[in-house]
Amino acid sequence: MDTQFFTDPRLAELHGAASATAKSLFSDRDLSVPMTRAELLSAYRSLASTGYLGGVIDRSRGGAGLSFEEYGAVLEGVSEIAPFLSNHSVQRSLVVAGTEQQRDRWLGPLLSAETIGAVLITEPHGGTHVADVRTTLTPDGDDYRLTGQKIWCVHTMTADVGVVLAAGPDGSAVRCLADLNHETVRRQQIDMTGLRYLTFGLIEFRDTPVAAGDLLIGQGTDEVKRTLAVARALVAVQAASVGQRAVYAAVKHLSTRNARGRAVTGLDLIRERVGELSSRVEASRAFAYHALKAIDRDDASAPALASAAKANATDAAVAAATAGIELCAAEGLVAGAEIQRHRDDAAMLAIADGTPIVNHTLWGKYVIEQSLLRRP
Amino acid sequence: MDTQFFTDPRLAELHGAASATAKSLFSDRDLSVPMTRAELLSAYRSLASTGYLGGVIDRSRGGAGLSFEEYGAVLEGVSEIAPFLSNHSVQRSLVVAGTEQQRDRWLGPLLSAETIGAVLITEPHGGTHVADVRTTLTPDGDDYRLTGQKIWCVHTMTADVGVVLAAGPDGSAVRCLADLNHETVRRQQIDMTGLRYLTFGLIEFRDTPVAAGDLLIGQGTDEVKRTLAVARALVAVQAASVGQRAVYAAVKHLSTRNARGRAVTGLDLIRERVGELSSRVEASRAFAYHALKAIDRDDASAPALASAAKANATDAAVAAATAGIELCAAEGLVAGAEIQRHRDDAAMLAIADGTPIVNHTLWGKYVIEQSLLRRP
Amino acid sequence: MDTQFFTDPRLAELHGAASATAKSLFSDRDLSVPMTRAELLSAYRSLASTGYLGGVIDRSRGGAGLSFEEYGAVLEGVSEIAPFLSNHSVQRSLVVAGTEQQRDRWLGPLLSAETIGAVLITEPHGGTHVADVRTTLTPDGDDYRLTGQKIWCVHTMTADVGVVLAAGPDGSAVRCLADLNHETVRRQQIDMTGLRYLTFGLIEFRDTPVAAGDLLIGQGTDEVKRTLAVARALVAVQAASVGQRAVYAAVKHLSTRNARGRAVTGLDLIRERVGELSSRVEASRAFAYHALKAIDRDDASAPALASAAKANATDAAVAAATAGIELCAAEGLVAGAEIQRHRDDAAMLAIADGTPIVNHTLWGKYVIEQSLLRRP
Amino acid sequence: MDTQFFTDPRLAELHGAASATAKSLFSDRDLSVPMTRAELLSAYRSLASTGYLGGVIDRSRGGAGLSFEEYGAVLEGVSEIAPFLSNHSVQRSLVVAGTEQQRDRWLGPLLSAETIGAVLITEPHGGTHVADVRTTLTPDGDDYRLTGQKIWCVHTMTADVGVVLAAGPDGSAVRCLADLNHETVRRQQIDMTGLRYLTFGLIEFRDTPVAAGDLLIGQGTDEVKRTLAVARALVAVQAASVGQRAVYAAVKHLSTRNARGRAVTGLDLIRERVGELSSRVEASRAFAYHALKAIDRDDASAPALASAAKANATDAAVAAATAGIELCAAEGLVAGAEIQRHRDDAAMLAIADGTPIVNHTLWGKYVIEQSLLRRP
Ligand SMILES: Cc1cc2nc3c(=O)[nH]c(=O)nc-3n(C[C@H](O)[C@H](O)[C@H](O)COP(=O)(O)OP(=O)(O)OC[C@H]3O[C@@H](n4cnc5c(N)ncnc54)[C@H](O)[C@@H]3O)c2cc1C
Ligand SMILES: Cc1cc2nc3c(=O)[nH]c(=O)nc-3n(C[C@H](O)[C@H](O)[C@H](O)COP(=O)(O)OP(=O)(O)OC[C@H]3O[C@@H](n4cnc5c(N)ncnc54)[C@H](O)[C@@H]3O)c2cc1C
Ligand SMILES: Cc1cc2nc3c(=O)[nH]c(=O)nc-3n(C[C@H](O)[C@H](O)[C@H](O)COP(=O)(O)OP(=O)(O)OC[C@H]3O[C@@H](n4cnc5c(N)ncnc54)[C@H](O)[C@@H]3O)c2cc1C
Ligand SMILES: Cc1cc2nc3c(=O)[nH]c(=O)nc-3n(C[C@H](O)[C@H](O)[C@H](O)COP(=O)(O)OP(=O)(O)OC[C@H]3O[C@@H](n4cnc5c(N)ncnc54)[C@H](O)[C@@H]3O)c2cc1C
Structure with missing residues (x-):
């Protein structure tokens, strides 16, 4: 399929x-x-x-x-x-917003898998409200010092370099590259339920030195939106894939169970439910590629569309896996059953790059604006 | 958009x-x-x-x-x-399953809009269980006589020619062309809630003559599946369009309502809900085209995919319109409010060419078969 | 049952x-x-x-x-x-907030069914935001004059007396009794989709005289909350009843349809769906009485509980009727099918006395406050 | 609350x-x-x-x-x-279906907490289809021998005595008491995701001796239905409680998060969602007690009602906890977060004593029968 x-x-x-x-x-x-x-x-x-x-x-x-x-x-x-x-986001950030020196310095090692990068935005006091960034970048001679905490970042324990969002000397948001192996950086792993082959956790900067040349060149709002759009549309594709695995895992188990003298996968009730769950997942997959195509052709709708695709795909994947566990009955609840992994991965993807509530709201705002434009 | x-x-x-x-x-x-x-x-x-x-x-x-x-x-x-x-189905049936004479006779008038065709399958005693067809085609000399009742067909009162499913002389299902203007044919309109510019109703054949040459050449099961797939995928596209209209109609009204000193379309709660409903509709649209592309390249998954796309699209459209009416509050309940039309049209599309239950079940069956094939 | x-x-x-x-x-x-x-x-x-x-x-x-x-x-x-x-609300308002003279004047005729009362709160510019009342009560000698528009009120065309919310001389909200048969009052019926045996519409006051003795004695906020709670809990009971009728209407029709050689009501898929819809309706009924009991014993939770019960019951009833129509397939879409009436009535009840969004929000606010109190 | x-x-x-x-x-x-x-x-x-x-x-x-x-x-x-x-079910089974000797022997120790009992019904090859019991009770002199496997039973590793469903000598279902500490009984713990303070697993009987006096006196079908009804209604109450904990756990966390300069619990969007989830849980709680009261007065509807109450309550609890985790965003996904425990417990309760699908179907069947009786 x-x-x-x-x-x-x-x-x-x-x-x-x-x-x-x-x-x-x-x-x-x-x-x-x-x-x-x-x-x-x-x-x-x-x-x-x-x-x-x-x-x-x-x-x-x-x-x-x-x-x-x-x-x-x-x-x-x-x-x-x-x-x-x-860790594609770091590479792309360098290309889109980095200086030529930064690219020379980092792109090679990142693309040849000698270095791991991480994106450090979210802070412990609240992730969605990005405007309220409390990590500060303060001048120190010609260079800077970075102080604050970042949390939940992919590759927390394994990354070498971070693209860090901070409040600059004048209070406005800046992004800089930081050496995560520096002695002033403390990292503490936090065990998460999903994506368990990756590391997440808390990263603390205590007067970490940042060279003047390590500031990213300011991105325009449109570029930030585009970067986020890419991240979200790519989460959508991956969530659809997780949802599909969840359906398969449920079917695999159900094909071994019997009721009324036949495999339960032969019962219309089970088929209908599997069909309903799967159709939502497959629709979300088609929608995810639709969003990627809009990004490819730089359509004005792309950022909002990517939000919609992401929230739709993680909704579908979480629903498929949650219902799938229930369909598997007791076997679905054995610690370590495959389908639980899909649910937990789907739940992680739902939060990364903005919660469903946030992404649905962004799409709703766009739909409202567009439909009012169209029908005065 | x-x-x-x-x-x-x-x-x-x-x-x-x-x-x-x-x-x-x-x-x-x-x-x-x-x-x-x-x-x-x-x-x-x-x-x-x-x-x-x-x-x-x-x-x-x-x-x-x-x-x-x-x-x-x-x-x-x-x-x-x-x-x-x-009335595209009639034309396509002629091309796929008609004889050369039948095509010569009917295709021209249908394509030049001189004649209206209808597809007559469903019978009053139960529409889903097509195997139990009770309309009979009995020999009468070299020709045949058609007797029985058909119901809910699009263009009931306006069609000139019908493609009729009947039980042939040996009991097996056959399809024939019937002249709906013949004096032995009685038609009675039944008022439906949606698609009100079209006519639906009961068609009764009482010994209606059918010439030997008016029998369609038997279609293989695959061809029937393909015909149904086309019909369903095209319903899916249209349902997505209805769902989108419903979202627009709700937004249009909500932009005129105020709460807490601003238009309610400016409230996150309303935006989130609009976004959620709309993202399902848009995903179903992408999925509908995905199914059409599968038909275009004659993919083995196309029939099942079309069922999934159809059920998904009408689910999304009915949900968007039903929630949209509620969002519009009292105005949404005024008799004749635009958004009701969308809900009623969506509800009609949900039933045409098989109910959501039936189409989800067909897709579920396919997903189960495929995923068992893939993971022995 | x-x-x-x-x-x-x-x-x-x-x-x-x-x-x-x-x-x-x-x-x-x-x-x-x-x-x-x-x-x-x-x-x-x-x-x-x-x-x-x-x-x-x-x-x-x-x-x-x-x-x-x-x-x-x-x-x-x-x-x-x-x-x-x-029209129980008007009677209760008089008892709770009327003067002795007002009760003497109106209670008898209302309770002996000689007079019909209506409650006039909602205005055309926005119903939920009650604070923004634009109908004014201005002094005229010792008495007052009422000017403004009210909309969607039950018994619009048949009521004799109205309990009207207006902005008083000092801008604060007041309630007064108004003679709806007075020549300065214009009423215009608006056709609604549900509760069609009742009348709704627009009521316009153009300098309608209101005697000084026709002002209701100011209710405290708690009393207003209690009045609303009663109204909502009683809507909940009635919505549960409508939901139950919808389930019955669907079952009645489905018992006459056949698939696979038996009535479709014998299929597990149909039973499961009927069971799921019905269990939500029955739970909402038990919850509605639970809220009424809380009102009877004047529990502090009663107003919020009534909001929850109302939103839950209309959610369940709308869902049952909407799904019920789909279950009935084409027959459910024939204009005038019984089950449509239940859906349309349920949709009306969902909006009366505050939309589901508003009532869920009120309950959510209460739950949040309570659970924070309990777990410091 | x-x-x-x-x-x-x-x-x-x-x-x-x-x-x-x-x-x-x-x-x-x-x-x-x-x-x-x-x-x-x-x-x-x-x-x-x-x-x-x-x-x-x-x-x-x-x-x-x-x-x-x-x-x-x-x-x-x-x-x-x-x-x-x-372990109330074992006690009740003894009272309802035990002999006087059995009660003398076991009731005291069970009620004074010296002995733990378990109910052993489900077998590895499929739990819902109870008719297909493969554990056998074969005659051995005046007594019997028990052979077969049981799975998923509460107290698998800690119980002393089991009420075991088996196929008797003539193939019909019988229930007997078995000493789980006997050397012929092997038990193997299976780690489950929820209710982790309890033990579940596989119990194997290999020619375990059962005295003639240890057979329970055959229950009539009505008694079995009643026993199941009690079990289900009591699960419903407990599931409602789990759902409520899930709501509280989410609110507790959300009250510490900020967006737009305030706690997110102050946002209408969050309140509305909390309200909606909580109202379903509270309705299911009222419904659970409603079912218990029907059992108390031995109403004919009680068994079906208990199925409805159970499925409704676990649906609500699973939905509240799953959505609650998502509302908590990244914190909800930290391994060991409290709210996950509620979701996992709710998911366990959903399967115990019959899956939601099975219980909804039972209630749907009853509703269909009753509504056809009522409306001929
Ligand atoms: C798998 C995964 C990968 C991640 N990777 C990274 C990474 O690489 N780098 C990085 O910096 N961060 C990363 N994150 C963090 C992620 O960006 C945040 O978790 C996410 O943005 C949500 O923030 P939060 O958890 O602080 O939730 P909060 O902001 O605390 O939100 C709490 C709740 O409030 C709601 N809410 C918030 N604002 C509003 C509003 N205005 N209106 C209504 N509701 C609102 C939210 O929807 C949520 O339900 C990752 C997270 C996960 C789970
Ligand atoms: C807008 C519209 C256009 C239409 N156009 C045409 C047309 O052009 N020509 C034509 O011939 N017909 C047409 N129809 C009829 C349509 O094909 C049937 O209405 C549809 O197939 C359902 O049949 P039914 O209404 O008899 O429902 P029924 O078959 O009576 O079904 C009743 C219920 O039982 C369920 N059910 C049925 N079988 C099963 C099963 N095996 N397992 C579980 N549940 C089951 C159904 O989902 C449904 O909920 C049209 C209908 C509509 C609404
Ligand atoms: C059957 C029926 C009986 C009625 N009876 C009476 C009566 O007897 N007397 C009377 O005075 N009125 C009556 N009404 C009117 C009723 O009270 C209003 O229709 C209702 O309060 C909603 O107001 P609205 O229709 O103006 O919606 P609006 O206030 O325009 O709301 C539009 C949308 O915005 C949403 N919204 C509003 N505020 C917020 C917010 N702060 N946050 C998020 N979303 C928000 C609403 O949920 C809704 O979706 C009746 C209505 C009906 C349908
Ligand atoms: C917390 C917990 C406590 C338990 N306690 C006990 C106990 O004390 N003693 C004991 O003996 N057992 C106990 N069980 C086992 C429990 O009774 C079974 O797990 C349950 O009945 C489901 O059986 P199964 O897991 O084998 O699912 P299966 O029977 O394999 O079902 C698989 C799937 O098929 C579906 N299905 C089955 N039949 C049909 C049908 N006819 N139509 C449509 N769909 C169908 C089910 O809904 C499910 O989705 C417990 C289980 C749990 C989780």
Whole structure:
């Protein structure tokens, strides 16, 4: 069913290669245990040929030159085994908002899987309200010092470099690169329920030095929106993949259960429910690619559409996995049952890059504006 | 928002032309009153240039030679004003299952809007269980006589020719063409809540003569599945369009209401709800086109996918319109409020070509089979 | 199933008598046509012996001296045929907030069904935001003049006297009694989709005289909350009744349909869905009586609980009826099918006395406050 | 909010005492670790004075002589800390279906917390289809031998005696008492996600001796239905309690989060959602007591009603906890967050004594039968 999804054979191929590589890579790995930095880098290297690392970054810069739609197909392939593994956001931030020196310094190691990057935005006092950033970047001679706490960031324990959002000397938001291995940086892992092969936690900067040249060049609001749109649309694709795994896991178990002298998968009631859950997941997948295509052609609707696609996909995936667990009855509740992993991964994706409430609200705002424009 | 939907400019163009023609055509028409045969034919003629009549039928046969995806875009355009207006199924049945003579006789008049066709399958005793067909086709010399009742068919009062499902002399299902203007045919209109510009009702055959040459050549099961798939995927596109109208109608009203000193469309609670409803509708739209593309490339998954797309789209449209009415509060309950029409049209589309329960079950069955194949 | 609901035989008896009277009263009446004033008064008189008019008002004042729970049972009985028929709010407002003269003047005629009262709060510019009242009561000698518009009020065309919310001379909200038959009052009926035996519409006051003695004595906030609580809990009971009728109507139709050689009501898929819809309705009914009991014992939680009960009951009833229509397939869409009436009545009840959004928010606010109190 | 729930002060008192005892009992206990047999018995002893052990069993037999409604209040109290702790079903089975000797032998130790009982019905090959029991009871002289596997039973590792469903010598279902400490019985713990202070797992009988006197006297179908009804209605009460805890846990966390300069609990969007989730839970609680009252008065609807109440309550609790986790955003996903425990407990209760699908179907079947009886 998977590769049939794509009309375009190139997308099918990208998806298939990524999925096959990921499968062979992780077949023996217990994905409930966090990967070390070395393991992650080795996985990245194995996946490099699929475009997983290079992604949408220009070939001239060492990237894979994929379109966003193509990159979505790659991520979806890997996501069948290990959603959210990549650190594509850091690379893209450098390309979009970095200086030439910053790119020279970091892009190579990131794209060749020698370095891991992380994006550090959320703070302990409240993640959604980004305007209220309390980490400060204060002048220290020609350079700066970074002080504050960041939380929930992917690759908290394994990343080497962070793109950090902070309040600059004049109070306005700035972004800078910070060396996470510096002695002034403390990291504390927080165990999460999902995406357990990755690390999350608290990162504290205590007067961490930041060179003047490590400030990212200010992005315009549109660029920030676009960056977020990309992140969200790519979460959407991965969430759809998780939702699909959840449906498969439920079906797999149910095919072994009997009622009224037949496998319960032969009962219309079970089929109807499976169909309903799955159709929402599949619709969310089509919608996710629709959003990626809008990003590819730089449509004005893309940021809002990506919000809609993301919230829709995680809603569908969480619903499919939650209902799937219930369908599996007692077996679904055995500690460690596969389908629980899908639910927990889906729940994680639902929060990353903004909660469903936040993303639905953003889309609703856009729909309202557009429909009022259209019908005066 | 509409035409932005399409990546492909050709689809945008087809959609735009169809929508514009439909708008100008029906701007003065009270769509709560059934159209007469003459009005319908005149509307078809006006729409002919958009491909609405010719659709996917080969240019060599007088059709418009569109792909299913393209035809979906045309239908969606018309659907913004008047969903389900067309009678494309009859034309396609002739092409797929008719004899050369039948095509010679009927295709021209149908494609040039001189004749209206109807598909007559459902019987009063139960519509879903098609196997239990009670209308009979009995031999009468070299020809046949048709006896029985059909119900709920689009164009009940206006159609000239019907493609009728009946039990043949040996009890097996056959399809034949019947002259609905024959004196032995009685038709009785039944008022429905939605799609009120169309006619529905009961059609009774009392020994209606059917010539030997009016039997359709037996379709294989695959062809029947494909025909149904087309019908369902096209309903899906139209339902998405109805759902979108419902969202717009709600927003339009809500933008005029105030609470806490501002328009309620400025409240996050309202935005979030609008966003959630709309994202489901938009996902169902992307999914509908996804199904049409699968039909275009004759994918084995297409029939099941079309069932999924249809049930998903009508679920989303009914939910959006029902919640939309509630959002509009008292104004939404005034008799004749626009948004009610969308809800009633969506509810009609949900039943046409199989109920949501039936279509979800078909998709669920397919998903179960596929996922068991994939994971032995 | 109905009367079995009550543990207390007295409640069962009250419910049974009300239901039987209502049934005999309306058996021949087409409830899709508004009742005239004379018809309404005659119906009230027939129902008087059930406590329908006297309700919770003290026997000493000519009331029936029922508890709120008992009165709920009476309303539920009548509601099986004609929900929302009564005008109990006006009587109760007089008792709670009227002067002795006002009670002497109006209570008798209202309780003996010679007069019909209406409550006039909502204005055309926005119903929820009650603080923004634009109807004004301006001094005119010792008396007052009333100017402004009210909308959506039950009994718009048939009421004799209105309890009107207006902005008083100093801008603060006041309530007064107004003679709706006065020549300065214009009423215009607005056709609604549900509760069609009642009248709704626009009422305009153009310098309507109001005597100084016709001002209600200011209610404290607690009393207003209590009045609203009563209204909401009683809507909840009636909505549960409507939801139950919707389930019955769907089942009745489905028992006549066949699939796979048996009535579809014998299929597990249909049973499960009916069970799920019905269980929500029945839970909402139990919750509605729970709220009434809280009002009876004057519990501090009663106002919030009534909001919760109301929103829960109308959510359940709208869901049951909407899904019920879909379950009935084409028959559910025939204009005038019984189950549509239940959906339309349920949708009306959902808006009366505050929308679901508003009532859920009120309950949520209370739950939040309480749970923070409990867990410091 | 809790004790306010009860109108009847006696119920409030029973609930309050049980809740207080449970709180003091478990305040230091890590409830994610299974309790040993000794710990369980000690807890039972501490709870004995609340009626938790004696329950509905007659005082003459050493029980607490509570009504089912009263017992529900006790269970709900304990459930605030540790749902599903009790082993009341074994006691009740002995009273309803045991012989006098069996009662003499077992009731005392069970009621004085010297012995733990378990109910062993479900088998590994499929739990819902009870008719297909494969554990056999074969004659061995005057006595019997028990062979087969049971799974998922509460108290798997801690119980001393089991009420075991088996196929008797003539193939019909029988129930017998079995000594679970016998050397022929193997037990293997299976870690479950919820109710982690209890033990579940596989129990294997390999020719376990069963004395002739250990067979329970055959229950009539009505008695079995009644026993199941009791079990289900009591699960419903406990599920409502779990749902309520989930709401509280979410609110507690949300009150510490900020957005737009205020606690997010002050935002209407959050309030509305909390209100909606909580109103479903509270309605399900009222419905659960409604079912218990029907059992108390031996109403014919009680078994079906208990199914409805159970499915409704676990639906509401699972929905509240799942949405609650999402509302808590990243904090809700930290491994070990309180609200996850409520979700996992709710999911367990949803499966115990029949899945939601099964219980909704049973209620739907009853509603259909009743409504057809009522409306010929
Ligand atoms: C898997 C995962 C990966 C992540 N990766 C990163 C990363 O790499 N880097 C990084 O910086 N962060 C990361 N995050 C953090 C993530 O961005 C935040 O968790 C998220 O934005 C929500 O913030 P919060 O958890 O603080 O929730 P809060 O902001 O505390 O929100 C609490 C609740 O309030 C609601 N709410 C908030 N504002 C409003 C409003 N205005 N109106 C209505 N409701 C509102 C929310 O929907 C939520 O229900 C990650 C999180 C997860 C789970
Ligand atoms: C807008 C519209 C256009 C239509 N156009 C045409 C047309 O052009 N030509 C034509 O012939 N017909 C047409 N129909 C009829 C349509 O095909 C049928 O209404 C539809 O197939 C359902 O049949 P029914 O209404 O008889 O429902 P029933 O078959 O009576 O179904 C009753 C209920 O039982 C359920 N059910 C049925 N079988 C099962 C099962 N096996 N398992 C579980 N549940 C089941 C259904 O989902 C439904 O809820 C149209 C209908 C509509 C509303
Ligand atoms: C059957 C029926 C009987 C009625 N009877 C009477 C009567 O007897 N007397 C009388 O005076 N009126 C009566 N009404 C009117 C009724 O009180 C109002 O319709 C109702 O309060 C909603 O007001 P509105 O329709 O103006 O909606 P609006 O206030 O315009 O609301 C529009 C939308 O905004 C939402 N909204 C509003 N405020 C907020 C907010 N702060 N946050 C988030 N969302 C918000 C609402 O939920 C709704 O979705 C009746 C209405 C009905 C349908
Ligand atoms: C917390 C907990 C406590 C328990 N306590 C006990 C105990 O003390 N003693 C004991 O013996 N057992 C106990 N059980 C087992 C419990 O009774 C079973 O798990 C339950 O009945 C479901 O059986 P199953 O898990 O085998 O699911 P299955 O029977 O395998 O069901 C699989 C799926 O098929 C569906 N299904 C089954 N039949 C049909 C049908 N006819 N139509 C449609 N769908 C159907 C189910 O809804 C489910 O989704 C407990 C379970 C739990 C979780």
